[in-house]
Amino acid sequence: MGNRKNPAQKTTASWVDADAGLVSAKIFVDEEIYRLEQERIYSRSWLFLAHDSEIPEPGDFVTRSMGEDPVIVWRGQDRKARVFLNVCRHRGRRVCAEDAGKAAQLRCPYHGWTYSNMGKLLAVPFFEGYQGKLEKESLGLCEARIESYRGLIFGSWDDKAEGLQEYLGEMRWVLDLMFGRSEGSEVVGAPMRWITDANWKLAAANFAGDGTHIFTTHGFRTALGIETIGGKRESYTFPAPGGHAAAITSWPDGAQYQSYLDLPQSLWPELRRQLSPEQFKLMERLQVIVGNFFPNLSFLNTSSHTPEEWAGRAEATVSFLTLRQWQPKGPQQMEVWSWCFVDKNAPAAWKEASKECYLRSFGIAGMFEQDDMENWGEITQALRGPRACRLDLQYKMGLEVTPAPGWPGPGTAYLQRPSFLELNERHFYRRWQELIQNGA
Numbered sequence: 248m249g250n251r252k253n254p255a256q257k258t259t260a261s262w263v264d265a266d267a268g269l270v271s272a273k274i275f276v277d278e279e280i281y282r283l284e285q286e287r288i289y290s291r292s293w294l295f296l297a298h299d300s301e302i303p304e305p306g307d308f309v310t311r312s313m314g315e316d317p318v319i320v321w322r323g324q325d326r327k328a329r330v331f332l333n334v335c336r337h338r339g340r341r342v343c344a345e346d347a348g349k350a351a352q353l354r355c356p357y358h359g360w361t362y363s364n365m366g367k368l369l370a371v372p373f374f375e376g377y378q379g380k381l382e383k384e385s386l387g388l389c390e391a392r393i394e395s396y397r398g399l400i401f402g403s404w405d406d407k408a409e410g411l412q413e414y415l416g417e418m419r420w421v422l423d424l425m426f427g428r429s430e431g432s433e434v435v436g437a438p439m440r441w442i443t444d445a446n447w448k449l450a451a452a453n454f455a456g457d458g459t460h461i462f463t464t465h466g467f468r469t470a471l472g473i474e475t476i477g478g479k480r481e482s483y484t485f486p487a488p489g490g491h492a493a494a495i496t497s498w499p500d501g502a503q504y505q506s507y508l509d510l511p512q513s514l515w516p517e518l519r520r521q522l523s524p525e526q527f528k529l530m531e532r533l534q535v536i537v538g539n540f541f542p543n544l545s546f547l548n549t550s551s552h553t554p555e556e557w558a559g560r561a562e563a564t565v566s567f568l569t570l571r572q573w574q575p576k577g578p579q580q581m582e583v584w585s586w587c588f589v590d591k592n593a594p595a596a597w598k599e600a601s602k603e604c605y606l607r608s609f610g611i612a613g614m615f616e617q618d619d620m621e622n623w624g625e626i627t628q629a630l631r632g633p634r635a636c637r638l639d640l641q642y643k644m645g646l647e648v649t650p651a652p653g654w655p656g657p658g659t660a661y662l663q664r665p666s667f668l669e670l671n672e673r674h675f676y677r678r679w680q681e682l683i684q685n686g687a
Contacts, residue, residue, distance in 0.1 A: 265677035268643030275446040281578035289314025291405040295544040299398040300433040306349045323365040330402040331388035397426035417657040418491040429517040429590040445623035447573035447581040454545035455492040456671025483660040490678025492671035493538030509550035509566040525655035552604035567605035644669040
């Protein structure tokens with residue numbers, strides 16, 4: 248009896264059936280599955296760490312996470328950015344407990360081992376006590392791979408992984424619509440952070456392609472008259488190789504809108520110079536870009552938000568651009584990191600208005616943010632029970648899809664017809680399944 252297998256127990260091969268649109272509830276609450284994620288996804292993927300504007304000068308650093316591993320992103324005296332495991336080689340204490348700062352060296356508070364901003368172990372108190380058996384040269388901070396694209400810094404622990412540009416693949420075309428459209432972008436202030444009792448995959452998949460929750464979870468927009476524009480929007484669903492996914496939506500015919508994602512007109516010449524003709528044309532009527540870079544970096548660039556003090560202006564609306572990372576803190580908890588970006592050459596007043604709209608909508612106390620966090624927390628709490636975690640959750644909307652004939656980007660995008668698709672969410676979980684199953 249003790250060796251009998253539980254017939255309800257799923258193997259890694261059956262946690263996700265993307266073709267049938269089924270995802271096991273167990274993957275959102277199970278400790279063993281979470282451990283596999285850390286080993287097979289977070290230890291081998293390219294993970295977003297910081298933006299160049301956060302560490303512009305030698306000595307500048309920020310502390311971040313790569314999965315459960317704490318890291319320091321540090322610009323050395325040679326102006327090169329590096330990423331180090333934030334763990335002292337002596338007793339394993341975090342070397343740096345600050346969120347950000349500037350330093351030529353950091354000293355571990357426990358026993359004083361000291362490291363340079365190029366990772367070298369500089370000093371060991373009472374070094375003579377080791378009687379020549381401690382090799383300082385081999386005990387610098389552990390260093391991960393680091394690469395950047397459009398000012399976005401990524402790191403990976405996998406020395407055999409493909410390069411960052413190959414990892415991003417076709418999604419670079421979408422990334423360029425946000426971070427390659429002008430002569431540069433910059434972070435507005437420090438990222439906001441908060442803990443929520445929810446599994447990280449719920450957030451990543453939501454941003455990858457959950458369009459239907461907008462009309463229920465965020466239905467207050469219509470009820471309050473905030474969202475009054477009718478008509479059929481042109482919307483592309485774009486699943487890219489590697490588990491990345493985006494949804495790109497334009498204003499419907501006949502709608503009143505500010506062109507080029509509500510960016511200030513002073514930036515439009517930059518858009519024309521920086522983007523391809525196809526990208527520039529798409530930007531003209533663009534309303535929303537939303538999606539997720541696998542595994543846990545989501546993005547949202549959305550227009551039609553009006554700061555109160557701008558009422559009556561010719562350019563009455565602005566857009567905001569946010570990156571948000573869902574840092575796993577166990578199967579039933581994550582830490583949310585949320586950045587606000589602006590194009591660096593935008594007018595100062597526009598930058599401030601964009602930040603205001605971001606805070607009001609997707610800040611810690613933002614209208615949309617509170618809605619989403621409650622849902623993801625309720626799901627995680629509800630699925631903890633032994634019966635609930637045996638359910639198969641339904642991702643079947645749009646199992647049959649139609650390629651979009653007018654898609655101007657690489658690869659294949661799909662039309663949201665006759666209604667919304669859950670294609671991008673299935674795409675996310677398919678990639679998750681591949682890495683969990685084949686990552687041993």
